[in-house]
Amino acid sequence: MLQIRVHGRGGQGVVTTAELIAYAAFKDGYFAQAFPFFGVERSGAPITAFARIDKKTIITREQIYEPNYLIILDSTLINDDVCLKGITPNTKLIINSKDSPETISKLVKRKIKARNILTIPASEIALNYLERNIVNTVVLGAFARLSGTISMNSLKSAITEKLADKGSVQVKKNINAVNAAFKYEEIS
Amino acid sequence: MTISFLEGSRAIAQTIANIQPDVVSAYPITPQTHIVEDLARFKAEKKADYEYLLAESEAAAASIVLGASAAGARVYTATSSQGLLLMLEVLYNAAGLRLPLVMTVANRAVGAPINIWNDHSDAMAMRDAGWVMLFAENHQEAVDLHVIAYRLAESTNLPVAVNVDGFILTHSHESVIIPDNKTIKKILPDYLPTDGAFLDTKNPTTIGGFFTSEHYWLERKQLDTDLKNALPLISKLYKQWKKILPTPSPVKAKFENGLLEYCGPSHPETLIIAMGSMAGTIKETIKDNKSVGLLKIRSFRPFPDIRQFTTSCKHIAVVEKAMSSGASGPLYAEVGSSLYNYKGVLSDNIVGLGGRDVSLQTIKHIIKSSGKAGIKFW
Structure with missing residues (x-):
């Protein structure tokens, strides 16, 4: 079973990130589960969301304590205790940051090897493609590239469905942003 | 479908x-x-x-x-x-x-x-x-x-x-x-x-x-x-x-009648009794355990007869997400009343209040302490 924990702030699309990972995995034929844990009900408050992917039905509903993947949408949360809880030597960190994995590795108070860190300038890509600092779909492109668990086809199809009520222009912009993130990781 | x-x-x-x-x-x-x-x-x-x-x-x-x-x-x-x-x-x-x-x-x-x-x-x-x-x-x-x-x-x-x-x-x-x-x-x-x-x-x-x-x-x-x-x-x-509408059941129940579902060994030493979504987490915790079973209560009102599941077990751990201030938890009260002549150890484990996570670890601790009677908060 693959366990993914997403951290960010209210309004950044933390819950949607976990949901889209799970939905894309479902489309790829896996069993999947996604659920949020909200902090206080206000914009900007730290929020955690969880996703699980498995080849068999997932029955547990505990929160994720030892994630295989940790996704951080807001780099100011990096040294938050909740954020770093349960990191194992194998946990892979995907973080929205312009810094290099080496810099992040030095910055973070818990030991994470630079080779287990993937940094992506998601805010920059989001501003470029979406004209707004909403980074969740961008980070998903990086996750798809790094994990190899969810296919880009399923991810794009999940995003298209989820954002359908925002109109086809928004959908197209998000798909372009996801493609850019995927390619960015491929090149780097 | x-x-x-x-x-x-x-x-x-x-x-x-x-x-x-x-x-x-x-x-x-x-x-x-x-x-x-x-x-x-x-x-x-x-x-x-x-x-x-x-x-x-x-x-x-x-x-x-x-x-x-x-x-x-x-x-x-x-x-x-x-x-x-x-x-x-x-x-x-x-x-x-x-x-x-x-x-x-x-x-x-x-x-x-x-x-x-x-x-x-x-x-x-x-x-x-x-x-x-x-x-x-x-x-x-x-x-x-x-x-x-x-x-x-x-x-x-x-x-x-x-x-x-x-x-x-x-x-x-x-x-x-x-x-x-x-x-x-x-x-x-x-x-x-x-x-x-x-x-x-x-x-x-x-x-x-x-x-x-x-x-x-x-x-x-x-x-x-x-x-x-x-x-x-x-x-x-x-x-x-x-x-x-048949749907695949992820864990094969030994007993299922709509009111109750039992998963686990035929003669459990410890029986957990619980309701709601934490039943999934409990099933995951005990899936390889040969001595612990789960009795899931689907119908709380009317409350079904649970006695046939309790004859062999030494310990019964009620796990519930509610309390009745000044007394035991409501599910424990039902179980205790149904099993008034039960000779084993009965405990009430109050978990998950206000969204406190019910983890595999919580359930393991409850199983470990099931030999001790009384009302416990986790």
């Missing part, structure tokens, strides 16, 4: 829309909100033709569905926490008036302190109201129990509450099969209220007359008898429904 990947609230809302109630009324409250927002949206998009009434409070929402039900309509409402407390007076009346309301309770803690997360404190406040109370473990069960709830309510004239853990089920996404209207009709025919049992200008009758002490107790006793008599019907409807 296709498998969808949906939020629990959406799965419930789509099921309710397919059940085709005549009147839906609610007041939004976290974590029930997504269910009633979806139902309002279906109506606005002309995908449903029920009357949707946004009430000014939960007391009003409950009164609206009570009134509509008294006029012979199939009705639906949903609430949580403080909202349920505000409905409470009406809920007692709905049962006493024998009106087949169906309500979803998206279970949430009750203030103070204010807290929006999950536990079963709200449900336990309506424990004695005379409603059937069912608890769902996952999305599929939530969907199934709503279909069964309508058939049960309309066959017995008893109101039914389907309890789903707030956030854990209402805000989570997983795969689920939503039955369409044609499939639902195989177990739930169109609602035709009994002549003389509803308010009809062509056939005037009184509902809710005054009962003196000579007759009041008889009416209340009848409610109790009818609730208890509903046990075999719940069992029958559950089995019938799972034949109509």
Whole structure:
């Protein structure tokens, strides 16, 4: 079973990130589960969301304590205790940051090897493609590239469905942003 | 029937829309909100033709569905926490008036302190109201129990509450099969209220007359008898429904009758008794354990006979998400009362209050300490 924990702030699309990972995995034929844990009900408050992917039905509903993947949408949360809880030597960190994995590795108070860190300038890509600092779909492109668990086809199809009520222009912009993130990781 | 990947609230809302109630009324409250927002949206998009009434409070929402039900309509409402407390007076009346309301309770803690997360404190406040109370473990069960709830309510004239853990089920996404209207009709025919049992200008009758002490107790006793008599019907409807809509069960149960489900060894040393979504986490914890079993209570009201599961076990650990301040937890009280001559060690484990996570580790600790009796908070 693959366990993914997403951290960010209210309004950044933390819950949607976990949901889209799970939905894309479902489309790829896996069993999947996604659920949020909200902090206080206000914009900007730290929020955690969880996703699980498995080849068999997932029955547990505990929160994720030892994630295989940790996704951080807001780099100011990096040294938050909740954020770093349960990191194992194998946990892979995907973080929205312009810094290099080496810099992040030095910055973070818990030991994470630079080779287990993937940094992506998601805010920059989001501003470029979406004209707004909403980074969740961008980070998903990086996750798809790094994990190899969810296919880009399923991810794009999940995003298209989820954002359908925002109109086809928004959908197209998000798909372009996801493609850019995927390619960015491929090149780097 | 296709498998969808949906939020629990959406799965419930789509099921309710397919059940085709005549009147839906609610007041939004976290974590029930997504269910009633979806139902309002279906109506606005002309995908449903029920009357949707946004009430000014939960007391009003409950009164609206009570009134509509008294006029012979199939009705639906949903609430949580403080909202349920505000409905409470009406809920007692709905049962006493024998009106087949169906309500979803998206279970949430009750203030103070204010807290929006999950536990079963709200449900336990309506424990004695005379409603059937069912608890769902996952999305599929939530969907199934709503279909069964309508058939049960309309066959017995008893109101039914389907309890789903707030956030854990209402805000989570997983795969689920939503039955369409044609499939639902195989177990739930169109609602035709009994002549003389509803308010009809062509056939005037009184509902809710005054009962003196000579007759009041008889009416209340009848409610109790009818609730208890509903046990075999719940069992029958559950089995019938799972034949109509079979869904794969992730963990093979050794016993399943709709009211209760048992998973684990044939002769467990320790038996855990629990309700709701944490049953999944418990099953995951004990899957390779040869000495611990789980008895899941799906029907809390009426409360089924659990004695056949307890004969061999040395320890019984009740695990519940509610407390009764100044006494033991409500589920423990039921179990203790059913097993008054049980010779083993019985413990009450109160977990998950106000959304505190019930983890595999929590369950392991409970199992480890199950040799010690008493009330424990985790």
